Amino acid sequence: xxxxxxxxxxxxxxxxxxxxxxxxxxxxxxxxxxxxxxxxxxxxxxxxxxxxxxxxxxxxxxxxxxxxxxxxxxxxxxxxxxxxxxxxx
Numbered sequence: 001x002x003x004x005x006x007x008x009x010x011x012x013x014x015x016x017x018x019x020x021x022x023x024x025x026x027x028x029x030x031x032x033x034x035x036x037x038x039x040x041x042x043x044x045x046x047x048x049x050x051x052x053x054x055x056x057x058x059x060x061x062x063x064x065x066x067x068x069x070x071x072x073x074x075x076x077x078x079x080x081x082x083x084x085x086x087x088x089x
Contacts, residue, residue: 002088005032005040006053014046014071018063025080043081044074051079 007025009016021042029040039055046052052074062069064075069077080089 003037004088005029005037006043007040007052008045010045011047011071011074014074015068016044016070016074017068018059019067021059021063026056026060041084042068044078046071051081053081053084054078 007021007029008026009020032040033056039057041056042054042059044052044054054074054077058077060072
């Protein structure tokens with residue numbers, strides 16, 4: 001009974017360059033939040049097929065000081081998909 005805004009990305013070499021987030025995606029996620037919804041999310045798939053969920057706010061904050069994030073930061077700031085799904089219930 002709840003909607004989520006999720007943008008799915010595959011991380012080549014376990015790295016996600018922030019340049020892959022297009023301005024229309026930032027705009028959509030910002031408007032989504034301003035409309036009374038929860039955060040927009042990025043589902044980042046690593047080379048081992050693990051998927052980590054990071055919300056739009058964290059992605060913006062992380063992008064202020066670097067041009068990309070690697071596996072270490074993805075796994076630190078992201079929630080494994082299974083944990084995220086459990087938290088959504």
